[in-house]
Amino acid sequence: MPQLRTNTDAGKDAGKDIVMTAPVKPVISARDVSVRIRGQQVLHDISVDISPGEIVTIVGPNGSGKSTFLRALIGAVPLTSGHIEKPAGLRIGYVPQKLAIDPALPMTVNRFLSLPRRISAADTHASLARAGATTLGKRQMADLSGGQFQRVLLARALQERPQLLLLDEATQGLDQPGSATFYTLVEELRRDIGCAIVMVSHDLHVVMAASDRVICLNGHICCQGTPEIVASAPQYRALFGSGTKGALALYRHEHSHSHDHDHTHDHPMTTMKRTTDAG
């Protein structure tokens, strides 16, 4: 739905212009993708184009097929119908939802970064630096904290200079400031290496603020468009209620004046923002 994408915000940055300009060849496309897992229809008729440099966030309730969709994009789940179009040799950086490293497997961070292809020490250091994990190189993967582990996963995903970065709840186990920093990092990455980013997340407010497009998934695509449009879409409210909209407004409302403020909540920052709004 292109008309949903014409909302140009002064606050948005570089990558968005790429999306706006004349039709570019998508980095990856899903065409009428359906997936069945153990007799359960998990995805049906999903069609999505991801443009170069675009940040797309997938939101949806538990069990709505978000992770399955990402796994379908990398070819890890068999499709019951439809297909995935991607150019041969597309470089994909993938941060899985769960990565349990068996304690029986000794693995330093540096070695992990060189999988599956050996990478020079300088490059390893550079990607660790970019992911904000410079000092971790010699540590064992099993000894890292949740936040450090996520950064290392991101650093590894960046090793291959991805054209497409897939993040499956990449901020799991991070605290609020931690995940905010993480998404700032993601936006920087898009600016620096120009990769398209598709992410799944539960941190609705933070993620949606950083996205060009939000896809609301519940087995099928309920609605999609800019964060504002999705947040006010009835399908989205049906899934998440209007409560999350307040949180979204917290980050976005400088650019958007269309939504109602008739609900009450006691989040201190929200209160602060609402005061400015009123004044």
Add this chain to the structure above:
Amino acid sequence: MLDDFTTRAALAALGVALAAAPLGCFVVWRRMAYFGEATAHAAILGVALSLGLSLPMVPAILVAALAMAGAVTILNGRGHAMDTSLGVLAHSALAAGLVAVALLSPVRIDLTGYLFGDILGVNKSDLLVIWGGMGVVLGLLFWRWSALLTATLNPDLARASGIDPRREEFGLTLALAVVVAVAIKVVGVLLIAALLIIPAAAARALTHTPEAMAMLAALLGATSALGGLWVAFVLDTPTGPSIVCVAAVLFVLTTVIGGLRR
């Protein structure tokens, strides 16, 4: 030199240990210990197959081991926990194999050799098969090392890098079947899994990278093989169990040293 049975025994034990230990690292990393056990137990079905149909022993064992791997794959994901399916299959295969051997062999044969190995009876062609099998296994591990490691770490991560994790897994299964087929003569059906798992587990305590662990495992495996042979010679004990005992002692040593260094 190869005319001396002790030399042949030493070379056979060395060959099996050098292939089994690095492969055993993957068995440990992927939590396939029971899978290794089940595949090894299936070897006795291979023996029965060989006796019943007058087939050569090694290919018959390969077929039985691969059939077991296939059965595990099918049963897995049918609502049983992995260790339950493997427990059912491993012991059923062992029991069925023993019954089948008794039924099929014209004369009552001594099963001890198959169960615990008959390393002093290794001849030159056995030796050729063992070192050939070792070459295949080590070649495969060396060739696919990074892909195997990535697929072991996380199948989806492998997919995203363009590696097919199922193909790598099949490669490991094949290697496992080869090790089982060539090791039966050396340590026997019951103790093959020990040669896979114990040196790898012993190496874990002292290493920080997968490569170091595989190499140390090979070294510890070779030490166990030769040490066990020597112990068996000096104390006049059964060879296969002696090899496994030395491996177990090495495991205790490295675990203690690793604990002290921490």
